[in-house]
Amino acid sequence: DAVKAEAEAAWDALIDALRPIVEGNPDGYDSVAIDTATETDSLNVLSTFGREDQISPDTRRNMMGPVNRRYKGVVEALRKSGINVVLLQRARARYVTRKVRTLKGTEERNERATGPFELDRLGFKDIRYVTDTEVQLAFDPDVDSDKLVDKFGIRIDRSSIRPGIVGEEYWGKEELGDDGLIRCASFQFVAMLTYPNTKLEDWL
Numbered sequence: 486d487a488v489k490a491e492a493e494a495a496w497d498a499l500i501d502a503l504r505p506i507v508e509g510n511p512d513g514y515d516s517v518a519i520d521t522a523t524e525t526d527s528l529n530v531l532s533t534f535g536r537e538d539q540i541s542p543d544t545r546r547n548m549m550g551p552v553n554r555r556y557k558g559v560v561e562a563l564r565k566s567g568i569n570v571v572l573l574q575r576a577r578a579r580y581v582t583r584k585v586r587t588l589k590g591t592e593e594r595n596e597r598a599t600g601p602f603e604l605d606r607l608g609f610k611d612i613r614y615v616t617d618t619e620v621q622l623a624f625d626p627d628v629d630s631d632k633l634v635d636k637f638g639i640r641i642d643r644s645s646i647r648p649g650i651v652g653e654e655y656w657g658k659e660e661l662g663d664d665g666l667i668r669c670a671s672f673q674f675v676a677m678l679t680y681p682n683t684k685l686e687d688w689l
Contacts, residue, residue: 489535496532499525500559507562516672517563522572523608529556553611560615569688571672572612576604576621601625602640602654619643620675625656634658637670647679661685 506514519525530537533552534544563570579598584591597603601623606612613619619642628636638656655669655678664685667674673688 486535488531489533492528492531492535496528499528503559503563506568507566510566510568514568516569516571518571518573518672520573521575521608522612523575526556526609553609556609557611557615564615569672569676570616572616574609574612575607577607579603579605601638613643617644617646618675618679622670628656630657632657634668634670637668639670639675641675641678644679647681650678 503517505511506517527537529552533548534540560570560572580595581598582593583596585594586592602621604621604623621640621642623638623640625636625638628638630636635657638654640654641650641652644651655674657669658666659669659674660666661674661677662681662684664677667677667685673685676688677683677685
């Protein structure tokens, strides 16, 4: 149908744009950022099925494996080419079930979890198997500061390279090595945090 055909064309255009980087990288790119990886995952599904929902269980069982491998293959091809791959994914509020006492007794309610990092990532579910580090980005308007930069922060959710930083939060700007203050909510900060023996100029 029209949706599937349009998605196929868009997916092919994406692959055509990335192919030169994988096949020799003539322009000398160091990094590729996909913004957003959530939409890219949706595009991959749409180009195969023409829809994202109402896909029969049998169809999912038989076809989602190749679809997922194609998505992972794009990321892995870039990584094997020596490219830093940054996947920016959307997130939504996380809801948790809590027991609440009411006049009628104890009831279970779904409530929105509080905290700037209480979010669920949207998009490709197995992304952790093709990435080294997962970071959450948050904006907290309640941070007591007049500077906008101080209201942005990150939390390291996973790092196979440097597990010791998992769970750490960083807000505003922080000093790393001899490079002075660096915005925490930046690729360069995360990279230098993950690889502490590198400098800012290595990631520009």
